[in-house]
Each structure stands twice: as C-alpha cells, then as structure tokens.
Amino acid sequence: MTIGELIRKKRIEKDMTLEDVGRAVGVTRATVSRWESGEIGKLGRDKIDDLSCVLGIDPLVFILPREAITPDELSLLNAYRSADPGIRSSVRKLLDLPEEKNDIFESAM
Numbered sequence: 001m002t003i004g005e006l007i008r009k010k011r012i013e014k015d016m017t018l019e020d021v022g023r024a025v026g027v028t029r030a031t032v033s034r035w036e037s038g039e040i041g042k043l044g045r046d047k048i049d050d051l052s053c054v055l056g057i058d059p060l061v062f063i064l065p066r067e068a069i070t071p072d073e074l075s076l077l078n079a080y081r082s083a084d085p086g087i088r089s090s091v092r093k094l095l096d097l098p099e100e101k102n103d104i105f106e107s108a109m
Contacts, residue, residue: 001071003062004038010055011036025050 001009011021011032018029018036025032025047034040043051043062052059058074080088092099
C-alpha cells in the first residue's frame with residue numbers, strides 16, 4: 001500500500017471528504033487529492049504532524065522508506081505503544097531486549 005492509498009483509506013474510514021482533511025491540515029482539497037494520487041510524494045514536517053493527528057496515522061509511515069516497516073509491523077508497534085508497562089516489559093524480556101527506563105521505574109514501585 002502506498003502512502004497515498006493509506007491516506008485515502010484512513011480518510012474514508014473516518015468519513016472525511018478531501019475538503020475536510022484539507023481544512024484540518026491547512027491545505028486545499030486539490031493538495032489532499034495530489035497526496036492520495038502520489039503526485040506529491042513528500043510532505044512537510046508540519047503537514048506530517050497534522051495529517052497524522054487528523055487521520056490517526058503513525059508519523060513514521062511518512063518518514064521511513066516503504067520497505068523499512070510493513071503494515072503488520074506498524075500494527076505491532078502501535079499495539080506495543082498502547083500496551084500497559086507490564087506487557088511492554090514482558091515483550092522486551094521475551095525478545096531479550098533491555099528494559100525501558102519507564103519499565104524499570106514501574107518495576108521499582
């Protein structure tokens with residue numbers, strides 16, 4: 001899935017028009033359409049932040065090369081980030097990764 005396809009998919013999931021997204025992000029309807037079509041491939045940092053918030057897309061999707069993170073990996077990352085500290089700590093132990101500073105703090109309590 002391309003970035004443009006993801007933008008379109010999320011916009012439709014949120015029942016938003018091109019105009020709705022454009023207004024929320026501070027661009028025209030035509031600009032949003034060009035993002036979706038792939039005509040504009042690079043977004044400014046401020047637009048990445050705004051679009052991520054409006055559509056609920058992780059900003060890493062816009063920054064990392066497409067091959068760097070798959071949709072499944074992104075889902076796992078989002079699930080990990082939203083998990084409670086105990087679950088994150090268990091995942092890190094399972095994968096033999098060092099504890100996060102927050103996990104260490106939580107376990108000391």
